[in-house]
Amino acid sequence: MMAFEGLAERLQGTMQKIRGKGKVSESDVKEMMREVRLALLEADVNFKVVKQFVKKVSERSVGQEVMKSLTPGQQVIKVVKEELTALMGGEESRIGTAKRPPTVIMMVGLQGAGKTTTTGKLANLLRKKYNRKPLLVAADIYRPAAIKQLETLGKQLDMPVFSMGDQVSPVEIAKQAIQKAKDDHLDYVLIDTAGRLHIDEGLMDELKQIKELSSPEEIFLVVDSMTGQDAVNVAESFNEQLGITGVVLTKLDGDTRGGAALSIRAVTGKPIKFVGMGEKLDALEQFHPERMASRILGMGDVLSLIEKAQTNVDETKAKELEQKMRTMSFTFDDFLDQLGQVRSMGPLDEILKMLPGANKMKGLNNVQVDEKQIGRVEAIIRSMTKDEKQQPEIINSGRRKRIARGSGTSIQEVNRLLKQFEDMKKMMKQMSSMQQKGKKKGGMPKLPFM
């Protein structure tokens, strides 16, 4: 029940069948496309969008790319991911500026999408990143205490909030707010409007009026990333009636696949500009299409990990290393080399994040990789003599003391590293014998820098 399978797992069954045949037929591709379709539907991508999308992927797959490939499964994933990324990507998360200040930004959307919180976050970003002076405008006169909510956020941010209570029409509030911004030389006006259904004509009319008088540079549609199939109707309708300029996807720090992102982009053609990643006021991030693609497909960012590894790891060296692991002749020199290669791929916690399922794995989701700690490990190894690196067994207590002094660390740290290195070698032996026997057993010991 509720096994939210990623595309990779979904494709496994099909792949096994193909492996037996050794050749990919058109009906195999068709079967794979069914899995692609199901994976996307399960991720809440709208079924109409799925249909078009699968058609496109299918065309590419029936062609050379997949059928001639030795690894058709991976190739399908690659094609799907590329197409997804292309569909969602393109534009940068820039915020427009009006020729004459103040620049007006309208925040619109359904009830409970997170407009007010996002308004606060956006104001924070404008000040922090662009050094702007925003005015927050409380134009939600319908929901009880919505004005109070924005005022509280304003207080937390130490930013001005414009409100006229809940007895004045939002249109009038917007008008006066813009005047106020002009008077006070504030350069951005963020209008927080009330949540409304896109089919509520009266309230949609109100938004049109606000738009007319304020000529906003941006109209951001705020959408809950957990939204299901209806996301397209909401986005389409808001876009038709108001002409939105971008989308903010909220609550993406949850565990939704977020297929709504793709649906919205596909039907409106408007870019997803920001994503809400937490309840704090600085938790508004840029949208990364390729990350979103992985997320929708239920996989970590393996492809960029592989790409990174390919560009950074020397293949002959890798072969040598494998040999060494098998024969247990892995030394501290090799370890240092490895460390260097891994580090050249980028910050380690980012690499960890790219692993599929890492965010779900208990313990791994909040591993803080201490880069300083890696530096210390390197220092310890570099303080060893050539012999010591090749044959760690000879490191007695006298040598340990010297190494600790030389690397500016403690004997305990040196001891720990030596112990972990021994464990690692044992594990490598296990792993290589496992590979030969084809059995899986045993867990990963802690690496020296975790």
Place this chain on the structure above:
Amino acid sequence: MSFFKKLKDKFSGSQEQEQTTEKYTEGLKKTRSGFSEKMNNLFARYRKIDEDFFEELEEILIGADVGFDTVMELIDELKLEVKRQNTNEPEAIREIITEKFVDIYAGDDEMSSELNIQDTGLTVILFVGVNGVGKTTTIGKLAHQFKTEGKKVMLAAGDTFRAGAIEQLEVWGERTGVDVIKQTEGSDPAAVMYDAVRAAKSRGADILLCDTAGRLQNKVNLMNELQKVKRVIEREVPEAPHEVLLVVDATTGQNALIQAKTFKEATDVSGIVLTKLDGTAKGGIALAIRKELGVPVKFVGLGEKMDDLQPFDAEKYAYGLFAQAFEQKESESADETAE
């Protein structure tokens, strides 16, 4: 008499019955027209049942946010039924689909949508859910209803996190003339609950409605906090909370299932409130929650007005959903008999 006719006759009894049925039909107008139009369309276009037919049916159901696994199961069952009846006529399975829907919604008699309200003494109801689903609004509407029934109601402002949340509940307190127990923003929600339960007991309240901050179910710390809130209530009133209601936004997609599962594990959810079902939401996900987790839907939000929160009635829901599609069919067949 057809299954659908039976449902229809059932609801055309008393006037009160008809009124609430009307609320359903009205509230689900958009939902229904989209859904039944598609169904009608499907049955009109297909003369025989084949793979494409099932794929389209699958899409209609998924388009209504019916849970993924539920749809797959439903389709499998229908395929089996087609084989059993040895037919390939779409009409043959039309009614079975409605029956299956109602079955999932109302199938188990033990899953009542009635609230567990104590005859004497205090009834505590805890509201939980992710951010922005409408917990506070639901509490406001329910407070109004209980008050109208002549009950002494109190509210606990347990959302001490979100800016303006306490004030929002206070406005509802004023509107409905009900006391709100609160502390300042940022205080410990468990402490608020402790105060509220104590106050409710000493003031002889019948119903205590407890608001909590919205939280995403994958935030372990926040889920722990919720468990603590529940424990405090359990300690103060034996058997309480009498209901733990998970509030779910009807526009939510597949994630609603994970929400229901995780919140159920943490707080032993006893029922679902499906909000924002008016509008365009299809709320098909309620089907899946009921089927896969055995948690019944107890209330549905069908509009913004105070009395737009209705006790959930599975048969009425199905009626609302299929009314148009089947009335048409009924009249067609009536015409045929007349001829």
